[in-house]
Amino acid sequence: MSKRDYYEVLGVARDASEEDLKKAYRRCAMKYHPDRNPGDHEAEVRFKECKEAYEVLSDGGKRRLYDQHGHAAFEHGMGGGNAGPGFGGADMGDIFGDIFGNIFGGGGGRGGPRRGADVGYVMELDLEEAVSGVEKRIEIPTLAECGDCDGTGSEDRKLETCSTCHGRGQVRFQRGIFSMQQPCPHCHGRGKTIANPCKTCHGNGRIEEEKVLSVKIPAGVDSGDRIRLAGEGEAGPAGAPAGDLYVEVRVRPHDIFERDGDDLHCEVPIRISQAALGDTVRVPTLGGEAEIRIPAETQTGKVFRLRDKGVKSVRSRAPGDLYCKVVVETPVNLTQEQRDLLDKFEATFTGENARRHSPRSSTFLDGVKGFWDRMVS
Structure with a gap:
């Protein structure tokens, strides 16, 4: 090739x-x-x-x-x-x-131990917590600096220069025409060797422990947002700097609202009589209740916009809006009286009178008739 x-x-x-x-x-x-x-x-x-x-x-x-x-x-x-x-x-x-240096462990490429690994943590929040902000305590398993040897890995805290890499922490080797380098196999990239390993951490300089942290989540975060806590990741080997902790937010599905950026969406069920005659209905918002006026002859799927009733995210200056889609509900569990009233009501829809009161249905039926006419011809 x-x-x-x-x-x-x-x-x-x-x-x-x-x-x-x-x-x-x-x-x-x-x-x-x-x-x-x-x-x-x-x-x-x-x-x-x-x-x-x-x-x-x-x-x-x-x-x-x-x-x-x-x-x-x-x-x-x-x-x-x-x-x-x-x-x-x-x-x-x-x-x-x-x-x-920083992508694959950091710091170890030019002699000296690599920084500690970064740690990820997924925090699940309710929508209300994500919108208003919250402080949470979390427990994470991590590698912490060994207190008995101050992270050196040496019982007497004495380190010797590695005789293989001469303190660089890496060794070079030739692979065909390419000159490559990798962490020193003798000192594992530290550049130093330990003659008297610590009995607690066995020369590693780090021990496993559960770390408890308090994390402040700012108001307006959304799923996928990450919060960086510098130095709260794993301790670095041989006293090297610790990595960072990244807390990723995931917002749980809400029973009422669906979030889309700074905006919120919800469905508001209304009765057929409210849709036909008009009404004022109360709807929930994250800050309490609000009212929307339903005009007479409102059809299902009509969307009403409530300004500034959405979310003020961590990146925006003003809150988004709340969009309420009304859904006309078919009544259930009718009494005999209600059935009789509906029968009388339905009887009023005859001939051209029915077409005048049901424009969408009439348009649909005209379309069906045209479809069959084309099929026959």
Whole structure:
């Protein structure tokens, strides 16, 4: 399979600056990095493709050769012994440290332990709690700093520089034409080793515990909103900074209202007599009750808008509206007297008189008649 154009791989113009190339490579690498796509062979191929393209285009000499001769510049040795992709050029370790330091554990790429992992927590709220705001206490299982060794993992709090990675926390290895790096297998990315492990945490520097926190939920949140509590995630290994806690809000379905952004929607059942003669009905809102006036001859599905009776979200300056859709209810459990009255009422709908009082029904019947006429002809 022929190689794709390097500029196309990175998604940049042929006159792209060094900074544009670096930004494009970062975007590409973050999208296809194997740590973010475990087991995805296509993503691994794309990642290698992005790396190869950047290695060439970020080197002035290689880029000039590529612009003149394309891929042939390297496939046939036109660039000399050190001209091919994967030799010389930019220090990919520096770029990997910048890009992936915070995405895949943070902090460990340039020597030193990674920060603690971020923790997610899903908090379910009633609609009323989400709209008005609330403070909730939560319990989360987490890794906390070991108090007996102050998070060092060492009984005597003494750490020695790792002899394998010399304190960098990572080691380099060659895989074909690519120079890769990974956490040091000896010190597990710490850059330090422990001669006398702590008996409480067994050298890990962290212990499992249940953490109790009080979380303030601001008024107006909605499902999918996240609240970040800095430093309340897992403690970092060997005294590294803790990760963050992200509380994701999920609003439970409500018995009456359905939320749509800042607006609320509800259905209001009314009797046939109210729809025909008109009436004033009281409807619930999140702030109490309100009235809507039902005009005479109102049809089912008519929507009434109550301004500012919706939700004032955390992002909006003004509250939304409440939309009430009336539904004309068919009466049930009728008494004999009520049945007799309805029979007398129905008897008044005869001939053209019925069409005058039921415009939608008449339109429907006209449509049906036209349909059958067309079918017969």
